[in-house]
Amino acid sequence: xxxxxxxxxxxxxxxxxxxxxxxxxxxxxxxxxxxxxxxxxxxxxxxxxxxxxxxxxxxxxxxxxxxxxxxxxxxxxxxxxxxxxx
Numbered sequence: 001x002x003x004x005x006x007x008x009x010x011x012x013x014x015x016x017x018x019x020x021x022x023x024x025x026x027x028x029x030x031x032x033x034x035x036x037x038x039x040x041x042x043x044x045x046x047x048x049x050x051x052x053x054x055x056x057x058x059x060x061x062x063x064x065x066x067x068x069x070x071x072x073x074x075x076x077x078x079x080x081x082x083x084x085x086x
Contacts, residue, residue, distance in 0.1 A: 005029055008044040008061045011068075015084045016048070022057070023049045029063060036070060036077050043069070057083070 009027040016022055027046040034040055042063035049056055057078075060069040071078040 004063055004066065005044050008046055008059075008066055011061070011066060012046040012048070012059050021051050023051055025049050025056075033060075035060065036072075059083075 005027040009024060012027075013024050016024060025047040027044055030043050030045055032040050033043050033045075035043070044061045044063050044066070046059040046061070047056060048059065055074045057074075058072040059080075060072065061067060062069060068080040070080060071083040073083075
C-alpha cells in the first residue's frame, strides 16, 4: 500500500501549490476506517499543517481510486472544493 500512499501524497501536494502556507507532513493507510457518513472504507490520509496557525488538517482519499473524499479540520469537516479552492 506504500505506493498508493505516495500517489496520494503527490496528488495532494500538487493541489497545494496554490497555498504556500500549508505543508504536507505525511501520508498513511487506514484499513476499514469509519468515515464522516458512517460508511466504512479503506482510506489513505494525508496530513497537512497550516504554517501560520499551527493547525492540522487531514485529507481523506479512497485507497483504491485515490478519489478525494473530504478534509477533516481542527473543528469540522471541509469539502474538498472549499479547502483547495477547486
